[in-house]
Amino acid sequence: MEVLKNEIRRLSGSNDAAVDEILKELTPKNLKKGAFLQRAGTISQRYYFIEKGAVRLFYEKGMEEFTVWIGTPGQIFTDLESYLSGQLSRINMEALEASQVYTITKDKSDKLATQSNAYNTILRRTVEIAFVNLSKNVISFQSDQASERYERVANEKDWLSKYPLKYISSFIGITQSSLSRIRAKKD
Amino acid sequence: MEVLKNEIRRLSGSNDAAVDEILKELTPKNLKKGAFLQRAGTISQRYYFIEKGAVRLFYEKGMEEFTVWIGTPGQIFTDLESYLSGQLSRINMEALEASQVYTITKDKSDKLATQSNAYNTILRRTVEIAFVNLSKNVISFQSDQASERYERVANEKDWLSKYPLKYISSFIGITQSSLSRIRAKKD
DNA sequence: TCTATTATTTGTCATATGACAAATAATCAG
DNA sequence: CTGATTATTTGTCATATGACAAATAATAGA
Numbered sequence: 003m004e005v006l007k008n009e010i011r012r013l014s015g016s017n018d019a020a021v022d023e024i025l026k027e028l029t030p031k032n033l034k035k036g037a038f039l040q041r042a043g044t045i046s047q048r049y050y051f052i053e054k055g056a057v058r059l060f061y062e063k064g065m066e067e068f069t070v071w072i073g074t075p076g077q078i079f080t081d082l083e084s085y086l087s088g089q090l091s092r093i094n095m096e097a098l099e100a101s102q103v104y105t106i107t108k109d110k111s112d113k114l115a116t117q118s119n120a121y122n123t124i125l126r127r128t129v130e131i132a133f134v135n136l137s138k139n140v141i142s143f144q145s146d147q148a149s150e151r152y153e154r155v156a157n158e159k160d161w162l163s164k165y166p167l168k169y170i171s172s173f174i175g176i177t178q179s180s181l182s183r184i185r186a187k188k189d
Numbered sequence: 190m191e192v193l194k195n196e197i198r199r200l201s202g203s204n205d206a207a208v209d210e211i212l213k214e215l216t217p218k219n220l221k222k223g224a225f226l227q228r229a230g231t232i233s234q235r236y237y238f239i240e241k242g243a244v245r246l247f248y249e250k251g252m253e254e255f256t257v258w259i260g261t262p263g264q265i266f267t268d269l270e271s272y273l274s275g276q277l278s279r280i281n282m283e284a285l286e287a288s289q290v291y292t293i294t295k296d297k298s299d300k301l302a303t304q305s306n307a308y309n310t311i312l313r314r315t316v317e318i319a320f321v322n323l324s325k326n327v328i329s330f331q332s333d334q335a336s337e338r339y340e341r342v343a344n345e346k347d348w349l350s351k352y353p354l355k356y357i358s359s360f361i362g363i364t365q366s367s368l369s370r371i372r373a374k375k376d
Numbered sequence: 377t378c379t380a381t382t383a384t385t386t387g388t389c390a391t392a393t394g395a396c397a398a399a400t401a402a403t404c405a406g
Numbered sequence: 407c408t409g410a411t412t413a414t415t416t417g418t419c420a421t422a423t424g425a426c427a428a429a430t431a432a433t434a435g436a
Contacts, residue, residue: 061328068328070327070328082320086317086321122309126312126313126316129317129320130273133269133319133320134273136320136323136324137257137269137323138270140257141248143330144360145359148393167413167414172331175330175331176394177393178413178415179394179396179414182414182416183393185414185415186415334422335423353383353384354383354384355382363423365384366386366423366424366425366426367423370385372385373385
């Protein structure tokens, strides 16, 4: 779990002893391509840490799927709305390729947070970073054209050309066809 | 500072002694209608707590203003991107009416966070709540029509009909004229 | 209260993007 | 390798919303 170890060290700013205290609470889980880590209609009761692969978070509305986020190694996530409220999640989490994630239950996480300052800091920074990133997204929706939003994501996310268009376009907030045309123009 | 006291008690789940420890670190600031709490081009080095009134956060692009958020009594905010990175903020903060806010500098806030578990909890919950709310916004941008976004905001925000349209429409992600027409249809 | 300023509504027309469908292209399972 | 499935591109047309401007309406300062 090299990637996670580095990321946890980086986020917490802590030494290896403190980091190991955290790591030993995490349970590994391997996912085949297409496997679900969590389905809409259940309650998010775990935090997830990605070691390898990629996980897509999406919700369904009508007949369509909308991608909320795509996570890559080193990233930490959950459906925070469900996790905090205890209500049913509307989010599905699906492995886009063979992946390895580590998980911790809410119970364990809460306990660890009271004991470990390093862990506490990781969770806080994770939400802070997520908030700042999401803010940029909202700004882009408010004041950018579709092609500008595409550019922005393309510059920041290495997965933009790696996974099927249909997963990407809803993240950018446009249809597949439009994304295809935007991409065609850029060549 | 009744409103803030209640909110801080609620968020921290702490007793009055712990709450008072926090309150005594806050400095009051009164704003006339139209006054700026902070301007784009400066660094966000404070957290703000609203006791009374309303504060609008917006950025400028081209000749236009885009409202990012409108805060009302009990709410806690800053431009987190600038606050965390130390880089220049693109956000302006303007009082929509005569307001009273309490402020704390980053230095004091950081120190208080190490000393007071209650304060730490407040900051964490504030970001968590903000993140969840922002997520709902993004989902609305992805999968709702303009009129649906309007409805959603109208149901959640009591300020929707209280302040000028021009401040509201960019928050919803549409033009003033479109918002005016949407509103006309609803009657 | 009156006038000037600012905000909102409404009209007309333009345009970015969506909807739907068909044609290619790429990928995958046997 | 090959056919079947899935993904992408491309065409045509529809539509929600924007752009701009003018007409009202509301608000605020003297």
